[in-house]
Amino acid sequence: MKRSYPGVIIHCSESHFGNAQEIELWHRQRGWDGIGYHLVILNGHVENNTYLEFMNGQIEMGRDWDKAGAHAKGYNDYLGICLIGNEQFSTRQYEALQTVLNSLVQQYDWTKENILFHYEVSSKSCPNFDKEWFLENFMPALV
Template sequence: MDASKVKYIVIHCADTPPELDIGAAEIDRWHKQNGWDGIGYHYVIRRSGVIESGRPLDINAAPGWQTVTGAHVAGMNSQAIGICLVGGRHGKPDFSGQQRESLWLLVETLKRIAPEAEVVGHRDLDKGKTCPGFDVRAWWANRGQHGAG
């Protein structure tokens, strides 16, 4: 994916209860059970704050490197990077402090690579969604205050 084509960094949630700590492998399995090719997100942030890779993403990939378009926001996947926070059951932003810090660091890093990309929640691009349960645009606009939700 060419960094100049990245229009969105999209934040999602897994819609899982607080006691369920899953990662990219479990989401990959769930998505395959739905008949999809596999995990739709490029990154998953576990409850512990550990950032796991989902679909391969290599901005400005050299020939021979694999980059796979995400499958996380209808009609915009070719221009979006998807990040999934574990948790957020029923639209409640119950993310851990470690997750909030990791989200901040990951988005900050991705913005250095794709500075023109807008940081949004899934709900900002799909009016039928409530994910991730907080106003991502406001969170990023107030980036002097770390945290999600």
């Protein structure tokens, strides 16, 4: 049976490089049962000092979609999406996020209220870019 979600929470890795496999390792080192995010959007820096242009904006599967997330205390019934990076993200990453969110909005009949940024539910600044700016520039139909 397909799990339904009340919404999605957008995060960033707060790292220069990474991928779903790397985050899996980081989360297991914290004692978690695996990666907490359902999707990871790459920036091309899959390893330290290694940039692969074709990986910029690629989407990787993380946590199984049938499992609750482990990414935002009190909101783990939401999908979790993580963009690799800290404060600067590529246009390809934003476009990939736009594609995913448009699909989720259509699939679950969501509005912009179902799209949360981590800083809206915790004292963090993650994902380190403004939600209204993103929605206005990449998802104007929701604004």
